[in-house]
Amino acid sequence: MYRIGIDLGGTNIAVGVVDTRYRIISRCSVPTLAHRSADEVIADMGSAAETALQQAGLSIADCDSIGIGAPGTCDSARGVVVRAYNLNWFDVPVCRLLGKRFGIPVQLSNDANCAALGETLAGAAAGYRNMVLITLGTGVGGGIIIDGKIYAGMRSAGAELGHTLLVLDGEPCTCGRQGCWEAYASATALCRQALAAAKKDPSSALSRLRAQTITAKDVFDVADRGDSAACAVVDRYCAYVAAGLTNLVNALAPELILLGGGICRQGERILAPIREYVATHCFGQRQGAIPVIAAAQLGNDAGIIGAAALKAVF
């Protein structure tokens, strides 16, 4: 039997048909066009799933279940996307609506939870029972795996790790709070920090980056060419990321922390200083319970694989 995994993003709907060994044997990706109604988006999720099945020479009768990873707050028990600002979805019973079309069970979890589960089943976290995945993207997402299962807490609202404090009353955050880790450690925050540094030091190569087009990669690239202002921004950014990871080490003592999102492609460039910071700041310092800290392996596939695996886990 097979399972269908759907990674519902603000930009694309990525669907995969997943076999019992957590391999994606067929896929289909279509634009989300999130300005549309939830019904229209859900219809396209279904059609993309059918396309992926056809490509694999399969039909829905060959599938046990469908799993969905969605952004925002997802109530797994009720199968409802409670709040997803970038989809403009509020209280959308996506599992019921998609289940009506296919007549097989549909499961739901937050996208970062799904990615954490996917990495645990088939990626960089294989063999680990307790791990945390942090995605450094537009925001800072978190997925917690405890005893091999997603831990999401009451109404599946937990693991909003980007919304724990780095600085009380600090930078404003999208969530309405001030000083969240996300406001310092997201890719968005890195770009903002680079633009602020450029303003202070107009002779820096950073000042050639434009607010409209700047990406996190640009900032790393300028630093790698030796620009001292950019290096200082990157160093401080790594400390921000690491300070939040240190909180996770002290609170949860996971065996492994994986970093996902585009920034994790920087690899050892960011992992080495982050590991050093954690080892010197965590409880017990170098004698503390320091986890393995590594980059995620599966990229966007993690979310599809994890979503497909939701039924087996819940």
Place this chain on the structure above:
Amino acid sequence: MYRIGIDLGGTNIAVGVVDTRYRIISRCSVPTLAHRSADEVIADMGSAAETALQQAGLSIADCDSIGIGAPGTCDSARGVVVRAYNLNWFDVPVCRLLGKRFGIPVQLSNDANCAALGETLAGAAAGYRNMVLITLGTGVGGGIIIDGKIYAGMRSAGAELGHTLLVLDGEPCTCGRQGCWEAYASATALCRQALAAAKKDPSSALSRLRAQTITAKDVFDVADRGDSAACAVVDRYCAYVAAGLTNLVNALAPELILLGGGICRQGERILAPIREYVATHCFGQRQGAIPVIAAAQLGNDAGIIGAAALKAVF
């Protein structure tokens, strides 16, 4: 059958004989005299257990197991107190040493973990599967219960919730880091905040409190008499406590948060403003996954009951 629970503190060793319904049927408390060797302290733990058994008309043959709640980092799997500064214990295999004397299994966990388990089995958290206990004392301790069991992470080093950040590079903390929640939300921190406020406002009633003798209760008492500087200190202190609890809500979405330690005797005086802060700052604000926030019920008994229950849980 019965179980023995030992709450090993820096000041006292409190032992209880606990029945299958988690009631303490007999107890014995002796001073820890922590300047002595670990062997001497462990000998007294054993003697106190025997005294408690005698008082109940029981012998060790009536007992299944012994459980110990100890301060600091405790490795439950190895039965070793890894690091407990206020006992001056480092890598003390307390379970093996006490087990030799009694010939029954001896379990170990951190004292805050035991208190969280005790409240879950027989106190204010009865009926909850996912909860967090925070003790506001000399430090800020944490115990996490997930799915009815202690969650302590790798080498049982997690749940050091007092050592997550409130302010990056803020107040120095005993752990070596700067800006930990403990450095703002412990009873010790409240006293320090009150003394600092008194210095700034010598006309305040706070200025009559002395650094050598000040207690957290003194600060609340002065505030309750209407002193505006003291009220401001207490209000800010409640916000510090609540900001850390908000982090826990966003990260773990527990169903219940209990506050323990002497300060929790202030009851609604602190609980009401803390609840309001959490509801207005957590992810999703009032629509978020807001837990019940209440005072712990069992006081020091929670640690004894939780320690006695360790065998059943692990």
